[in-house]
Amino acid sequence: MMSTTCRRTYKHPKLPYPKPTPLPAFEPLQINNYDAPGTPNIPPGLDQHDPVALFRLFFTDEMVEKMVRWTNEYAKDHRPSKGSATSIAATRI
Numbered sequence: 001m002m003s004t005t006c007r008r009t010y011k012h013p014k015l016p017y018p019k020p021t022p023l024p025a026f027e028p029l030q031i032n033n034y035d036a037p038g039t040p041n042i043p044p045g046l047d048q049h050d051p052v053a054l055f056r057l058f059f060t061d062e063m064v065e066k067m068v069r070w071t072n073e074y075a076k077d078h079r080p081s082k083g084s085a086t087s088i089a090a091t092r093i
Contacts, residue, residue: 018070024060 029041046053 015073018066021063021066024063 031038040048042048042054042057046057048054
């Protein structure tokens, strides 16, 4: 019996990794009493129950744009070829 191997061929050559971006300024939250840390130290007027507002404390628009661009490039390079079917089971994480 003849053995066969499955090899993927990609349309685009592998691109080099992007240069890392400098980290944004960060000042850790100071907790003086770990048994009773108190309330979160967030900017005044920020709704601490709004997940998008909290997300924006840690990620700048520029960082999100880069993540979106890299994700779209990855998806374009790894998208199944036309005519190949993807089952529901293959899409589950």
